[in-house]
Amino acid sequence: MVEKRQPIQIDEAINKVMQHPLSPKEESVPLLESVGRSLAVNLYATHSVPPFNRSPYDGFAIKSEDTVHASRDLPVFLKVVGEIGAGFVFNRTVRNGEAVRIMTGAKIPDGCDAVVMLEIVREHGSEQIELVRSIKANDNISFKGEDTKEGALISKAGTSIHPGIIAQLATFGYSEVPVFRKPRIGVLATGSELLDVHQKLEPGKIRNSNAYMVAAQVMRAGAVPIVYGKLPDDLEACLAMITDQMDDVDVMITTGGASVGDYDLVPEFINRLHGKTLFNKVAMRPGSVTTAANLNGKMLFGLSGNPGACYVGFELFVKPLIRKALGTEQIHHAKSKGVLGADFLKPNPFTRIIRGRLEEENGQHVLFPSGLDKSGSVISLAEAEVFIILPAGTRGFERGMEVDFLLLEDQKGSEETWKTFSKL
Ligand SMILES: Nc1nc2c(c(=O)[nH]1)N[C@H]1C(S)=C(S)[C@@H](COP(=O)(O)OP(=O)(O)OC[C@H]3O[C@@H](n4cnc5c(N)ncnc54)[C@H](O)[C@@H]3O)O[C@H]1N2
Ligand code: MOO
Numbered sequence: 001m002v003e004k005r006q007p008i009q010i011d012e013a014i015n016k017v018m019q020h021p022l023s024p025k026e027e028s029v030p031l032l033e034s035v036g037r038s039l040a041v042n043l044y045a046t047h048s049v050p051p052f053n054r055s056p057y058d059g060f061a062i063k064s065e066d067t068v069h070a071s072r073d074l075p076v077f078l079k080v081v082g083e084i085g086a087g088f089v090f091n092r093t094v095r096n097g098e099a100v101r102i103m104t105g106a107k108i109p110d111g112c113d114a115v116v117m118l119e120i121v122r123e124h125g126s127e128q129i130e131l132v133r134s135i136k137a138n139d140n141i142s143f144k145g146e147d148t149k150e151g152a153l154i155s156k157a158g159t160s161i162h163p164g165i166i167a168q169l170a171t172f173g174y175s176e177v178p179v180f181r182k183p184r185i186g187v188l189a190t191g192s193e194l195l196d197v198h199q200k201l202e203p204g205k206i207r208n209s210n211a212y213m214v215a216a217q218v219m220r221a222g223a224v225p226i227v228y229g230k231l232p233d234d235l236e237a238c239l240a241m242i243t244d245q246m247d248d249v250d251v252m253i254t255t256g257g258a259s260v261g262d263y264d265l266v267p268e269f270i271n272r273l274h275g276k277t278l279f280n281k282v283a284m285r286p287g288s289v290t291t292a293a294n295l296n297g298k299m300l301f302g303l304s305g306n307p308g309a310c311y312v313g314f315e316l317f318v319k320p321l322i323r324k325a326l327g328t329e330q331i332h333h334a335k336s337k338g339v340l341g342a343d344f345l346k347p348n349p350f351t352r353i354i355r356g357r358l359e360e361e362n363g364q365h366v367l368f369p370s371g372l373d374k375s376g377s378v379i380s381l382a383e384a385e386v387f388i389i390l391p392a393g394t395r396g397f398e399r400g401m402e403v404d405f406l407l408l409e410d411q412k413g414s415e416e417t418w419k420t421f422s423k424l
């Protein structure tokens, strides 16, 4: 008689996984290698930006009081006493009646309180300029600290480093950047039907797509995949591989054999490894057979062999664990609302997670399935950019109804868990 498994709700399963977090660890990498990594420290401004008052234009630095009465009828003439480009400083205090030719980015000379653009002065040789209007104090000055003051918090630990943050890191002198270490995630596909990617098709066989799909999901989540390829449905071979490699990874993922069939070995190898099963049935479709276990303090996920179910299982249960290890609180997918672009009339006792495509129509998000909505479908994943969430219940869903969806590519994520989904 086949074992009867007790399904648990998605949020409960996530909570169980998150009770076994990986502790974030720090390392240091060269500035440009930190792109896409998770910042390990709060980034504070170690000096004001800009660090000195500077000119935002090419022009002349002046004392505004010299121009108070300047007009077309009564022009003011100033003596040009020097010239500074960006990176240079004028080495004495400017006196009344004087001006310094100044280029964008150069430090405002002491004694000056305004800049006039080249376009609005009349130059008489290189020695003298003529002004026909008055200039207000502080005109055309980029003030020290106007961008940020020394000591301000710029970016929080756990933020994914993008080009804008690279600019901050460079500004504050981080040639080496403290980042959270990427967790190492082992990926092993099981199944006697599996061929390697380079192999020719044979009767009854298919190529191993899950190992590479999951490896890519691991990378998208910010961790390092250690791909062990494939093994046949052979208990001893799988046990040997997992036992050998467990020390080398933070988390182990297997795909296939998670269900109740004759060659479904996941329950057995968890047993043999004295693992503690956290769950082996989740009230969702696809991915209902997703299994999670704790083996001697490390997590093992037995994801379904069906590619659609495998993909969903990773996103919902493994990704938050990785995100937590990368120091962020936004461990879940960003969530939004849209309307269904197609009917889903069959009611389901389990929450349905449809791999979907997002379109904009009249300013509204409209959600479409991205292909064949079956657990075993692999092609529908190509266009999947969202998960459309259809709550469990006794009714189907019609085109035009509003539902929640999750974004798969979004880097920022969300702190909200599944508890917050609307019940339709
Ligand atoms: N009697 C029952 N049968 C099944 C149940 C059930 O509750 N009772 N659950 C079904 C559900 S739901 C799913 S999902 C699948 C889960 O299957 P397994 O995790 O045991 O996976 P396999 O049986 O090994 O394979 C399923 C399917 O996926 C293909 N596959 C496997 N590995 C790969 C891979 N690396 N790349 C691409 N495709 C792969 C495999 O050939 C099978 O077609 O069980 C249902 N059955
Ligand atoms: O796990 Mo199965 O994918 O629920 O169809």
Ligand SMILES: [Mg+2]
Pocket: 256, 257, 258, 259, 260, 261, 263, 264, 305
């Ligand atoms: Mg099976």
